[in-house]
Amino acid sequence: MQELLPEYPINMVCVDIPVNELQVTRKNNIQHLLYPLNTVLDDSIGCAIWFAARGQGKLSSPLGAGSCGHLELSLPPDTGTGGHLDPADYTSGCRVLLTGMGIDEQLGGYSRHRGRYEKEGLSGLEEELRMELLRISERNLGRDNRIISDHGVMARFPFLDENFVSFVSCLPTMVKCDLRLQRGVGEKLVLRLAAHKLGLVKTAREPKRAVQFGSRIAKLENRKEKASDTAIRT
DSSP: OTTTOTTSOEEEEEOOOOHHHHHHHIIIIIHHHHTTOOBHHHHHHHHHHHHHHHTEEEEOOTTOOSOOOEEEEOSSOOOSTTTOSSSSEEEOOOOEEEOOTTHHHHHTOSHHHHHHHHHHHHHHHHHHHHHHHHHHIIIIIHHHHHHHHTTTOEEEOGGGOHHHHHHHHTSOHHHHOOTTSOTTTSTTHHHHHHHHHTTOTTGGGOOOOOHHHHTTOTTSSOTTOOTTSBOOOO
């Protein structure tokens, strides 16, 4: 993005949380925000989003790589109001957070979509996508909005804009996702094509990596847990 938008400063804030801070913060700040959801999956996603939305971490170089948690676009150019604690530590001053929630549900981005397609074909996939959209507000949206808002940050969900959802709903399923193609290509096909056209060539071919795995929070405490297990954590 820095290469595509050289006129704008883009801060990559890398978030690295020790286990003891995770456990204390979960107990004091996060658990009640997740309620009534209580699975290991919800706990992992909720914790990852909470720390990313807080926007505290280490500033990476503009073109640095790594598993980071917060991308900040400063408009107008950053004047330092983000709150430097020392030359390495950084706290974002952004009060609006753009998220990508909702696109996987609409464009077949989850592994369960490929599994349904392989078992039941196109009709099974279409039914799965329809169910995803109907339950997204109660399953994911409430959780994510509560988590992000806990920092006094306003969450924005551009992929759930009414006009966007209406447009995507009218697209043929094989334009949304062509699961005959390999992983990292067939899922969210129309989005990948749009990203490629905009210049995000490498990103357009990246396989999906769920936030709980990309952030490495899923296996931080107990590697034997399953996503559907009830979260019993301290």
